[in-house]
Amino acid sequence: MANKRNAVLVPLIAILGGFVLGALVVLGTGRDPLVMFSAMFQASTGINPATGGYNPRLVGEFLVQVMPIMLTGLSVAFAFRSGLFNIGAEGQLIAGSTASIGVALFVHAPPGLHQLLILLAGMAAGGLWGALPGWLKARFNVHEVVVTIMMNYVAFYLNNWMVLKVYGTIDGIKTVKFPESAVLRDSFLSSITNGSQFHWGFVPVLLAVAVSWFLVEKTTFGFGLRAVGFNKEGARYAGMKVEASIVWSMAIAGAFAGLAGSIITIGTFSFGRVLPGMEGYGMDGIAVALVGANTAVGVFLAAILFGALKAAQTIMQVNSIPKEIASIIQASIVLFIAMKLGIDYLLARLSRKAERADGEGSKP
Amino acid sequence: MAFVIEMLDITKDFPGIRANDRITLQVEEGSIHALLGENGAGKSTLMSILFGLYRPDSGSIKVRGKEVRITDPNVANGLGIGMVHQHFKLVHNFTVTENIILGLEPRKGLVIDRRRAAARVSEISRLYGLNVDPDSRIEDIGVGMQQRVEILKMLYRDAEILIFDEPTAVLTPQEITELMAIMKRLVGEGKTVLLITHKLREIKEVADSCTVLRRGRLIGTVPVSETSEERMAEMMVGREVNFHVDKAPAKPGEVVLRVEDLDVMNQKGVLGVRKLSLEVRAGEILGICGIDGNGQTELIKAITGLSPIVAGRILLGGVDMAKSGIKERVEAGLGHIPEDRHRHGLILDFRLSENLVIHAYARTPFARFGILDFEAIGKNADRLIEEFDVRCAQGGATPTRSMSGGNQQKAIVARELDRSPRAMVVAQPTRGLDVGAIEYIHKRIIAERDSGKAILLVSLELDEILDVSDRIAVIHGGRIVGVLDAAKTDENELGLLMAGSKKEVA
Numbered sequence: 001m002a003n004k005r006n007a008v009l010v011p012l013i014a015i016l017g018g019f020v021l022g023a024l025v026v027l028g029t030g031r032d033p034l035v036m037f038s039a040m041f042q043a044s045t046g047i048n049p050a051t052g053g054y055n056p057r058l059v060g061e062f063l064v065q066v067m068p069i070m071l072t073g074l075s076v077a078f079a080f081r082s083g084l085f086n087i088g089a090e091g092q093l094i095a096g097s098t099a100s101i102g103v104a105l106f107v108h109a110p111p112g113l114h115q116l117l118i119l120l121a122g123m124a125a126g127g128l129w130g131a132l133p134g135w136l137k138a139r140f141n142v143h144e145v146v147v148t149i150m151m152n153y154v155a156f157y158l159n160n161w162m163v164l165k166v167y168g169t170i171d172g173i174k175t176v177k178f179p180e181s182a183v184l185r186d187s188f189l190s191s192i193t194n195g196s197q198f199h200w201g202f203v204p205v206l207l208a209v210a211v212s213w214f215l216v217e218k219t220t221f222g223f224g225l226r227a228v229g230f231n232k233e234g235a236r237y238a239g240m241k242v243e244a245s246i247v248w249s250m251a252i253a254g255a256f257a258g259l260a261g262s263i264i265t266i267g268t269f270s271f272g273r274v275l276p277g278m279e280g281y282g283m284d285g286i287a288v289a290l291v292g293a294n295t296a297v298g299v300f301l302a303a304i305l306f307g308a309l310k311a312a313q314t315i316m317q318v319n320s321i322p323k324e325i326a327s328i329i330q331a332s333i334v335l336f337i338a339m340k341l342g343i344d345y346l347l348a349r350l351s352r353k354a355e356r357a358d359g360e361g362s363k364p
Numbered sequence: 365m366a367f368v369i370e371m372l373d374i375t376k377d378f379p380g381i382r383a384n385d386r387i388t389l390q391v392e393e394g395s396i397h398a399l400l401g402e403n404g405a406g407k408s409t410l411m412s413i414l415f416g417l418y419r420p421d422s423g424s425i426k427v428r429g430k431e432v433r434i435t436d437p438n439v440a441n442g443l444g445i446g447m448v449h450q451h452f453k454l455v456h457n458f459t460v461t462e463n464i465i466l467g468l469e470p471r472k473g474l475v476i477d478r479r480r481a482a483a484r485v486s487e488i489s490r491l492y493g494l495n496v497d498p499d500s501r502i503e504d505i506g507v508g509m510q511q512r513v514e515i516l517k518m519l520y521r522d523a524e525i526l527i528f529d530e531p532t533a534v535l536t537p538q539e540i541t542e543l544m545a546i547m548k549r550l551v552g553e554g555k556t557v558l559l560i561t562h563k564l565r566e567i568k569e570v571a572d573s574c575t576v577l578r579r580g581r582l583i584g585t586v587p588v589s590e591t592s593e594e595r596m597a598e599m600m601v602g603r604e605v606n607f608h609v610d611k612a613p614a615k616p617g618e619v620v621l622r623v624e625d626l627d628v629m630n631q632k633g634v635l636g637v638r639k640l641s642l643e644v645r646a647g648e649i650l651g652i653c654g655i656d657g658n659g660q661t662e663l664i665k666a667i668t669g670l671s672p673i674v675a676g677r678i679l680l681g682g683v684d685m686a687k688s689g690i691k692e693r694v695e696a697g698l699g700h701i702p703e704d705r706h707r708h709g710l711i712l713d714f715r716l717s718e719n720l721v722i723h724a725y726a727r728t729p730f731a732r733f734g735i736l737d738f739e740a741i742g743k744n745a746d747r748l749i750e751e752f753d754v755r756c757a758q759g760g761a762t763p764t765r766s767m768s769g770g771n772q773q774k775a776i777v778a779r780e781l782d783r784s785p786r787a788m789v790v791a792q793p794t795r796g797l798d799v800g801a802i803e804y805i806h807k808r809i810i811a812e813r814d815s816g817k818a819i820l821l822v823s824l825e826l827d828e829i830l831d832v833s834d835r836i837a838v839i840h841g842g843r844i845v846g847v848l849d850a851a852k853t854d855e856n857e858l859g860l861l862m863a864g865s866k867k868e869v870a
């Protein structure tokens with residue numbers, strides 16, 4: 001009853017709380033919070049509310065920000081449905097990215113097929129990177145949080161080693177350019193968004209959202225997954241293969257993150273990179289999954305929200321509002337979600353008050 | 365006589381159902397007041413309102429004559445009302461004392477004054493004869509002890525009015541006797557007890573008055589001393605209830621389930637079942653009776669595949685399944701009504717319809733090519749709900765967690781009986797069920813038998829074992845110490861065997 005309503009209300013209140021807090025911080029630095037909101041509006045719609053001017057490039061850049069965190073969000077959410085906390089989306093993404101660079105550089109195929117192979121390689125690598133901690137959890141009950149964190153570092157250093165020593169770089173930080181057949185950017189998408197980096201990656205991303213929703217909600221596989229996530233012993237009693245379920249769920253979660261790595265590699269960039277550091281997509285994914293209540297639809301919406309926040313950073317900076325405000329808002333939304341119990345309580349109090357007011361009003 | 369508690373004209377709606385419909389309950393100070401009603405009649409709801417967990421939609425509550433608004437459990441505590449829930453709420457890796465003082469820690473400066481707390485806990489424990497060791501951890505003590513911790517928790521908070529929601533459903537007969545004594549001591553000290561139970565005998569034994577509910581409505585309040593068990597059952601179900609099961613003599617066929625020289629480890633890492641052998645034939649019910657903790661749980665888990673065995677064979681239709689997974693056993697025709705419905709029998713966060721296909725969801729008609737057919741799943745639920753009279757507010761879409769305890773149990777029984785496997789392990793099938801439902805479930809189990817199924821019934825209720833079984837095997841110290849003809853034995857003989865006195869295996 002109230003629970004279902006709260007599942008929607010709590011994130012909304014948390015988001016509201018995050019923005020109010022962000023606005024207060026902006027006020028504290030002596031600037032106008034309205035400028036911040038207008039920056040976000042502009043970043044996601046391309047319309048400058050002050051001048052009425054429209055720049056589709058902003059929309060393109062905003063969507064580029066949304067894509068990877070939508071995938072890492074899916075990754076975390078998917079694992080969570082089977083009761084696992086996937087802190088390793090970052091590492092799975094890097095693994096996917098590393099594999100993609102290899103296929104982009106050394107496999108020759110016609111356009112279309114080449115990109116497809118690259119995406120598949122990324123998903124496979126990410127999937128393996130997720131399956132291993134899943135297997136350790138299922139087989140030896142090693143906690144997935146510990147293993148996935150460690151594997152983030154392994155992926156990171158492995159990526160740098162592979163790019164430097166195996167693939168080879170031209171200047172110590174990047175490989176040669178990928179062939180045209182390997183990239184997702186194209187002149188059409190770029191031209192309709194006024195020269196943005198917008199690329200075809202949005203197609204696999206949308207497919208991933210649909211597949212994840214379908215798998216979890218509609219298939220027998222998802223039924224088993226959810227059962228394991230809610231009550232492992234109960235699932236075992238019913239004859240479900242709990243161990244297999246855990247490994248598969250981590251593998252699929254890893255594949256979503258790996259796909260994000262591929263899309264960044266051949267969409268946003270067109271060459272392999274020696275990563276200077278972890279880029280935080282995994283953490284963003286956790287935030288997105290949390291706000292999206294671990295459902296595909298929720299993740300879709302939450303990724304758009306956080307993508308808009310990220311995209312707004314540049315415009316905020318131009319208007320001399322510190323770009324860190326965006327991170328503060330994101331962090332406080334997550335914090336408010338974590339205070340779900342408190343918000344539930346508040347909602348209960350409020351509806352009681354309302355009830356009481358009604359009751360007293362109707363008394364003769 | 366003064367009423368300590370008056371709940372007047374209480375109404376409470378849940379989505380799709382009126383759980384309480386203008387119920388009035390008046391409780392005299394210093395009495396034990398029983399609350400009786402079918403599964404889903406609204407007993408737990410009414411008590412949750414009194415304890416501040418739910419707010420009534422209308423009606424008023426008076427405590428000691430003063431109208432009060434119990435907005436949350438803290439208010440209830442302040443009014444001296446305490447509650448032991450159907451399912452306990454304890455922190456498992458905390459000690460008894462820590463659990464009891466949680467939220468009310470006595471302090472010495474900034475630190476918790478454990479010594480003083482433990483002393484107070486011991487003192488209360490002694491006063492009411494609870495015999496609780498304040499320093500043991502919850503995870504190390506049994507259910508009966510955990511319940512006493514819950515009682516201590518209330519007393520520590522100076523509760524004067526104590527609510528017990530089906531306290532005896534999880535207890536052994538021995539523990540029940542002790543709990544009854546504790547309750548009498550509580551009223552002796554001037555406390556008031558509100559007791560929910562389905563066991564009429566318990567009401568007869570301790571309660572002063574009894575309020576009966578049916579489908580959310582008040583049927584009446586009667587003085588227990590002047591009302592027979594039959595009359596109370598009739599008030600609650602609305603028809604006469606047959607306490608004894610009518611059944612034709614069994615016609616046993618070939619052996620379906622055979623256990624040979626079974627050794628199983630228990631949780632403490634020693635053999636809980638030793639060289640145990642038994643056989644169940646088609647068309648018969650073999651009852652296993654014994655004092656709790658004599659290997660029943662280990663035996664059930666080994667046969668159904670929930671825990672591995674050390675040695676021995678488990679033959680289903682002549683095929684050794686001792687090493688098979690649960691899925692293989694289910695497919696080979698083994699059914700299982702588990703002891704612990706929340707841990708094993710149900711996924712509480714699933715909808716009822718999903719729980720009803722938890723074994724079969726991957727097969728036609730519930731799925732095709734790996735895709736679930738929610739229409740078929742829903743229809744299956746509608747059929748079982750109707751057939752087994754599972755009371756649920758929103759049909760198959762009801763969240764299982766929101767269902768009353770007894771109806772959750774009915775859902776499991778419905779699912780397992782409906783699968784109609786050729787052998788079935790049935791553990792505590794009527795725990796928490798009302799007398800009407802018990803009658804029906806017993807009938808269905810016997811109907812399964814009559815259709816040629818082999819049934820192994822494990823129960824702590826001697827009446828149930830004696831009534832339903834054809835043969836009775838007594839388990840003691842992990843061994844079968846005697847197998848008797850159910851028609852030719854009685855409680856006394858079983859009691860002796862259960863306590864460990866020897867008898868030749870028949």
Ligand SMILES: Nc1ncnc2c1ncn2[C@@H]1O[C@H](COP(=O)(O)OP(=O)(O)OP(=O)(O)O)[C@@H](O)[C@H]1O
Nearest residue numbers: 378383403404405406407408409766767768769770
């Ligand atoms: N939180 C809830 N949300 C929705 N429905 C509920 C909730 N709690 C109880 N109900 C419904 O209200 C009705 C009464 O439930 P209640 O738990 O009070 O029954 P009960 O008399 O305690 O039964 P039992 O003997 O089986 O424990 C049931 O139909 C149940 O499904």
Ligand SMILES: [Mg+2]
Nearest residue numbers: 407408768769
């Ligand atoms: Mg109840």
